[in-house]
Amino acid sequence: MDPQYAPRSPHHSQLQYPTQHDRFIPSRAAASRLDFSILDREVVTADVSRVAPDREDINPAYNLLLRTELLGGAAPGPIPLDKAQQLEQLRMPCSPAKRMFSFKPMDASSPIGAGCALLARRLLPESSGLVITECLGRGAVLLCVPLVTKLCDMAPTDSVTSVAWSPKGTYISxxxxxxxxxxxxxxxxxxxxxxxGHRARVGCIAWGSQLISSGARDRCILLQDVRAASPLVDKLVGHRNEVCGLKWSPDDQQLASGGNDNHLCVWQLGSGNPLHRFTDHQAAVKAIAWSPHKHGLLASGGGTADRCIRFWNTSNGAAISCMDTGSQVCNLAWSKNVNELVSTHGYSQNQIVVWKCPSMAKLATLTGHTMRVLYLAMSPDGQTIVTGAGDETLRFWSVFPGAKSHAPDTSMSSMARTTIR
Structure with missing residues (x-):
């Protein structure tokens, strides 16, 4: 195995990494950083309290819990009674009586990379627990609520820029x-x-049933087969700037790509040129979703200067409709159980909206995140979504109904979600 991608050891030596800033996560003041070395708890607490007394996400008890869970070992020195009680509360599963579960996977002051980004979520076949993949700058972790497991560390000169699960939940890219x-x-x-094959950071990954696609800052999309000795199948060149969104159609015959050039391209499998190029968006296209209910129906969302959700017919290349949401569109996901769409937003409202299709009547507006909702993932049963934002919290929402044949949800993924039905 390449030592650069070796699994994280609990006793791995501490490395000093240079500061970098991710384009999606706000920069942080140096005064609010908390190293994972063994620090004096009271000094850290006093310093954090002085710098940001009103920030509820800077929690000394949580910092202590995260260090011990990730790095192992006992807490340094005796723990005051009030902190011990907070630690027990953090370790306990959420009470089913609560209506919303908000999970803080890492403290905002951690120097592990430029930020915390939720990328994907699935239930592993052998696990009954909730598993989330999270990238922490120079490493990736699995959050199997309420436990945290470090998957890997990167080399000092490298960092994690995207994560995606395979369709069956067996592999993570x-x-x-x-x-x-x-x-x-x-x-x-x-x-x-x-x-x-890429010459710059890989900002997005999408798995198909046979191929894995990756888009990068080098403006290229690579299609690769992980089963083959020579995995590269095709190289797609069509964007004039970084590729920041990728989604396969439900039948795996078409791939939609969005770029920082404000273009949305649709590629037919086996063709090296775009089948369609849509240029109506006025900002970067990161949010892309295919309808599981109607063949060839594609939705896309634009950034701050655009704020629109647009619908396209990829069978004939026609634009269908456009909805101005009033906010930056960060993510889109279609329910597989009902013909409804969920969108997450950034400036200026940081909201989550559930839409009825095709009328685009607003069914619900979910609020709670205090910064733009950068990431969105859906549970395998299609009922629950989890959102990650610049405020570095993960929030779980029971948004969509289950399939009619499904029994009541009693799994761990049903705990303490906000419900809208």
């Missing part, structure tokens, strides 16, 4: 700032493939 895509077997905790 980790995109890197070096241009590599590292495919991990989660159960075995080992690297099964290192995919190369």
């Amino acid at each position: 980790v995109g890197c700032s070096s241009g590599k895509v590292v495919v991990w077997d989660v159960a075995a905790v080992r690297v099964v493939k290192i995919l190369e």
Whole structure:
């Protein structure tokens, strides 16, 4: 195995990383950083309280819990009674009586990379627990609520820039700032493939049933087969700026890509040129979703200067409709159980909206995040969504109804969600 992608050891030596700033996560003041070395708890608490007395996300008890869970070992020195009680509360599963579950996977002051980004979520086949993949700048972790497991560490010169689960939840692909895509077997905790070909950071990854696609800052999209000795299948060049969104159609015959050039491209499998190029958006296209209910129906969302959700017919290349949401569109996801769409937003409202399709009547507006909602993932049963924002909290929402044949949800993923029905 390439030592650069070795699994994290609890006693791994501490490395000093240079400061970098992710384009999605706000920069942080140096005064509010908290190193994962063994620090004097009272000094840290006093310093944090002095710098940001009103920030509820800077929690000394949580910092202590995160260090012990990730790095192992006992807490340094005796723990005051009030902090011990907070630690027990943090370790306990959320009470079913609560209506919303808000999980803070890492403290905002942590120097592990430029920020915390929720990328994907699935239930592992062998696990009954909730599993979330989160990238922490120079590493990736699995959050199996309420436990935290470090999957890997990157080299000092590399960092995690994207993460995606395989369709069956067996593998995780980790995109890197070096241009590599590292495919991990989660159960075995080992690297099964290192995919190369990009010359800049890999900002988005999408798995199909046979191929894995990756888009990068080098403006290229690579289609690769992880089963082959020579995995590269095709290289798609059509964007004039960084590729920041990728989604396969439900039948795996078309791939939609969004770029920082404000273009949305649709590629037919086996063709090296875009089948359609849509240029109506006035900002970067990161949010893309295919309808599971109507063949060839594609939705896309634009950034701050655009704020629109647009619908396209990829069978004939026609624009269908446009909805101005009033806010930056960060993510889109279609319910597989009902014909409804959920969108997450940034400036200026940081909201989550559930829409009825095709009328685009607003069914619900969900608020709670205090910064733009950068990431969105849906549970395998299609009922629950989890959102991650610049405020570095994960929030779970029971948004969509289940399939009619499904029994009542009693799994761990149903705990303490905000419900809208």
